[in-house]
Amino acid sequence: MAAVLVQTASAHAFLDRAVPAVGSSVRTPPTELKLWFTERLEPAFSKVRVEDGGGKQVDRGDGRVDSADGVLLRVSLPRLPPGTYRVKWRVLSVDTHVSEGDFTFDVAP
Amino acid sequence: MISNTIAATAAGRRLALGLVCLYAVAAGPAVAHGVVGKRFFPATLTTEDPFVADELSLPTISRIKTGANGDEPAQRETAFSADVTKRVTENFAVGFGASYLRLQSSGEATQTGFDNLEAGVKYQFYQDAESESIASVGVDWDIGGSGSKRVGAEPFSTITPALFFGKGFGDLPQDAKYLRPLALTGQLGIGLPTRASTTTIGSEGNVSIERNPHTLQWGFALEYSFPYLQSFVQDVGLAAPFNRMIPVVEVSMSTALDRGASGTTGTINPGIIWSGNYFQLAAEALIPVNRASGKHTGWIVQLHFYLDDLFPGSIGRPIFRN
Numbered sequence: 001m002a003a004v005l006v007q008t009a010s011a012h013a014f015l016d017r018a019v020p021a022v023g024s025s026v027r028t029p030p031t032e033l034k035l036w037f038t039e040r041l042e043p044a045f046s047k048v049r050v051e052d053g054g055g056k057q058v059d060r061g062d063g064r065v066d067s068a069d070g071v072l073l074r075v076s077l078p079r080l081p082p083g084t085y086r087v088k089w090r091v092l093s094v095d096t097h098v099s100e101g102d103f104t105f106d107v108a109p
Numbered sequence: 110m111i112s113n114t115i116a117a118t119a120a121g122r123r124l125a126l127g128l129v130c131l132y133a134v135a136a137g138p139a140v141a142h143g144v145v146g147k148r149f150f151p152a153t154l155t156t157e158d159p160f161v162a163d164e165l166s167l168p169t170i171s172r173i174k175t176g177a178n179g180d181e182p183a184q185r186e187t188a189f190s191a192d193v194t195k196r197v198t199e200n201f202a203v204g205f206g207a208s209y210l211r212l213q214s215s216g217e218a219t220q221t222g223f224d225n226l227e228a229g230v231k232y233q234f235y236q237d238a239e240s241e242s243i244a245s246v247g248v249d250w251d252i253g254g255s256g257s258k259r260v261g262a263e264p265f266s267t268i269t270p271a272l273f274f275g276k277g278f279g280d281l282p283q284d285a286k287y288l289r290p291l292a293l294t295g296q297l298g299i300g301l302p303t304r305a306s307t308t309t310i311g312s313e314g315n316v317s318i319e320r321n322p323h324t325l326q327w328g329f330a331l332e333y334s335f336p337y338l339q340s341f342v343q344d345v346g347l348a349a350p351f352n353r354m355i356p357v358v359e360v361s362m363s364t365a366l367d368r369g370a371s372g373t374t375g376t377i378n379p380g381i382i383w384s385g386n387y388f389q390l391a392a393e394a395l396i397p398v399n400r401a402s403g404k405h406t407g408w409i410v411q412l413h414f415y416l417d418d419l420f421p422g423s424i425g426r427p428i429f430r431n
Contacts, residue, residue: 011386011387011415011418012142012144012418014149014336015340015341016340017344018344021343021344022339022340022341022342022343022344023286023342023343023344024343024344038386039386095418095421095422096421097144097417097418097421099144100146100238101146101147101340101341102147102341103340103341103342
């Protein structure tokens, strides 16, 4: 079974889309951040973090790969005050390729 | 008893999966094809990539019409090429290439045959995720005499040591954020023919001597990545297939340096690359920079496979891993 797993074609995971969207400005503070990737992720080695303008982590620390959708990484958020937030993610796809990146979104006043 | 068997089987599967993941992590995560930090550098068509990877270009097809040169008439050159690169270690790769040419000249019979085979090595000595930069050195060997004289394959070899670099502009300030998807790759090398001149004896016994100059091989590719824009700058709502496209302009040049030769020939190649999960498609125009480079605009298309993504457990990984 291990031989079958490592032989299966699987590309590195790139960020396909996000909610809130990359570079977007939202009026209603989101209760959750969702990131969809192009490949299935290894849950134990895929992380996401949301920081405020001062670099302080503001998410609830429960980032996880969705149990029903292996390409979805999500983390819940408290009520965010207006400002610019940076999302940092680092994921391991099932073929052991590491991808990482970051983007910002705004919560409008 | 049946439920115990099922439970034991499920536990066995979980153990096997855990062992595979542990192996994958202990062996180290794989470095993805042309990825440095957030930047994905696609494989370019007429200039060399700045990274090492397990990859296959099959086919690359090009056509361009060259102008008349002295006694040589104008001719249309169609090339069908294949290139493969294999990583030996994470940062060192070997590559091989072959091209089948079809030369059509007005008033003359069409000539076909293989051009000289090519072999090369490349070592990626620098990469920095923060600045999205990468650099490699390599040597290419155009194997003299391995091709057909009918299509003008040279009887001598040409060795070309070169430097390759790539730089993404993701570190531009916020005010210039829409320029962040830009990236620049380039190459600079010296073509060293193994013979200073080539002597040809014609059918009537006349002897002609053609000198083989050293050449400066240089070029660059400027690309704007829509995937980078969508994933790291701003989701502007591009739908498939546009969200995977990378418009590019390549400049591929050769400058004669000595032995009585001078001048630069080459092409400017605007085009588009579409990058999928396992392969990419690309098409570019070949615009001659001067008459010596060609008479009309040609074209080049390529299907390129990411072997490291297609076969991550076998031929898509380095032969010797850390």
